[in-house]
Amino acid sequence: MKIKRIVEEALEESKQLLDKGKLADYIPELTKANPRHLGISILSKDGKKFSAGAVKESFTIQSISKVITLLFCLDFFGDEKVFSLVGREPSGTPFSEFITLSDFTDKPKNPFINSGAIALASLLASRMTFEDYLAKSNELFGQGDFKLNQAVYTSELAHSERNHSLAWELKRMKLLSADLETSLDFYTKVCAIEASAENLVDLAFCLANYGKIANKQVFKQRDIATTLSLMLTCGLYDGSGDFAAAVGIPAKSGVGGGILAVVPGRAGLVTFGPALDYNGNSIGGIELLRIISDQLDFHLFLPQAAI
Ligand code: DON
Secondary structure, eight states: OHHHHHHHHHHHHHHTTGGGOBOOOSSGGGGGSOTTOOEEEEEETTSOEEEEESOSOOEEOGGGHHHHHHHHHHHHHHHHHHHHHSOOSOOSSOTTOOHHHHSSOSSOSOTTSHHHHHHHHHHHHTTOOHHHHHHHHIIIIITTOOEEOHHHHHHHHTTOHHHHHHHHHHHHTTOOSSOHHHHHHHHHHHHTEEEOHHHHHHHHHHHHTTTEETTEEOSOHHHHHHHHHHHHHHTTGGGHHHHHHHTOSOEEEOTTSEEEEEETTTEEEEEEOOOBOTTSSBHHHHHHHHHHHHHHTOOTTSOOOOO
16 A cells, blocks of 8 residues: 555656656657656565556567567576677767777677667577567566567668667677678567566566566576676666666666666566656656655665565
């Protein structure tokens, strides 16, 4: 009861920020979203689900897919191979950044900026098709509700000059494992997977549950630790430091408006609000998570109460 009230009040308060945000428009199809939408779904350790607001609205997961891609890559190829292709450092630049790709380093800074995610999508594409990826994601967390949003996929592919440039540079640096068009197609399709906050919360919970789904260890605990560490330091791009200080939990955003957030050992959370801030992160989602973290003692570096 207490949580329900906290979540509903936080939702109302966060809605006041929505006018300050903007829909992503570099993928034209995303401008069809309703910028007033905001919702949150929480799945706690004892299996309780709390939802409020726009939790049944479908949106494309966009960069949230980078978490799934990283988990699959770590699982199939191991740490050493994965981190020979991407680093583990914050980029300090926007998600589609080009500058640090090869001027100062020999690989993308981390798996969550586009260049890093394209390199890992390429690695996966050398081993599985997009259909395999969708089926495996559905089997593990989507319960059959994850689908490809064909319109968003086509819209992004028709405007993917920047990602093409990044992919060409990755090819020059010999960091692509599949051919360039296959790699980009795979990357763009996984970004265009559509789900609702309620559908996605099982993925957040799997991370909170150290890789276990229904008592089965599906991912190695060490791979979950690596993924959560990178979400904490790089998951919100140039907004990662502010988010870590204010909210204090690992999270990953997407320009479709979703944020996947994890309170290790305690709860998985997903917010949806397509109005974005300057860094391309959901403005309402961040505020919602900030208030709820504050009220429920989620910050990892503060003493924690049971939820
Ligand atoms: O490649 C892109 O630009 C998009 N498909 C994903 C970017 C994204 O979601 C960044 N996140 N906030």
